Amino acid sequence: MNNLQQTTNEKNSVVILMHDSQAKRVTVEMLPQVIEYLKNQGYKFESFYDIIK
DSSP, X not given: OHHHHHHHTTOSOOOOOOOOSTTOHHHHHHXXXXXXXXXXXXXOOOXXXXXXX
């Protein structure tokens, strides 16, 4: 979470890659906090493919 906060600070847009696997339980556990933090910072969620059109 600290890394996310430091690297997204005052950026207009960000792309965040989060790996999903049996061994990476932290990804699933942190996702609600990540979404809440980013929404509170004013970010909106869009499909990557919609953005690059």
